[in-house]
Amino acid sequence: MTSKVSPAELKSWIDSGEEVAVLDVRSAAEFAAEHIDGAYHVPVDLVADHAQDIAAALGGKVALICRSGARASRAQESLSAAGTDNAYVVDGTVDDFEKAGGAVVRGSSTWAMDRQVRMVAGSLVVLGTLGGTLVSPKLRLVSGGVGAGLAWSALSNTCAMANVLSKMPWNQGAKDPSKDAVLEQLADR
Known part of the structure; x- marks a missing residue:
């Protein structure tokens, strides 16, 4: 509790x-x-x-x-x-x-990690949807993959995308x- x-x-x-x-x-x-x-x-x-x-x-x-x-x-x-x-x-x-x-x-002023994750996940979903409509239907799998990753993140209380983003140069100032x-x-x- x-x-x-x-x-x-x-x-x-x-x-x-x-x-x-x-x-x-x-x-x-x-x-x-x-x-x-x-x-x-x-x-x-x-x-x-x-x-x-x-x-x-x-x-x-x-x-x-x-x-x-x-x-x-x-x-x-x-x-x-x-x-x-x-x-x-x-x-x-x-x-x-x-x-x-x-x-x-x-x-x-670095964006908080949850805000960075929302920006990247949202952008990937939009790109996957647009790419699936305009380029190839297979690109819709990007949106599905992001959705599955977010669901797993909630279930496991971990976030692979946050782990990757934490290694980006703009997040390296503080140790x-x-x-x-x-x-x-x-x-x-």
Whole structure:
């Protein structure tokens, strides 16, 4: 079961001085573009691969945030399996936290990964449909392939297109932290 916290409640925890670690589990590019002031960048795959070590470094409440809640929920499951029972998924985005009056750090403006995926998937569907009508009916398979990929993405809670897009040059400016760097940051808090 997912434990959630609203952006406004998270802000009240932070403002009251309550011990809370905000872990942003998005990609490096998304974190560099915007994040909650004081948040730690701990990508969801790092949490999944090193949940025991990360859980041991955490104390107090843990707020997990991403774009849609899916990655934060995965991180919460990993931490829960490692014995952390005080991790909460933020029921909203960094923008929602800012609307609640929270401090946000803004950096370079790279499109969020979900927006990049929607743009590429939508473009491929349009091209496949047009190509299937104007060039060869076989090109409609492109649209079907994209649709199947999106359905699989929803079922498996993974995204092959996002993995490919994350390797594109415009997404390479920021790098994911290492396990050791994350554990050092958490220990210093």
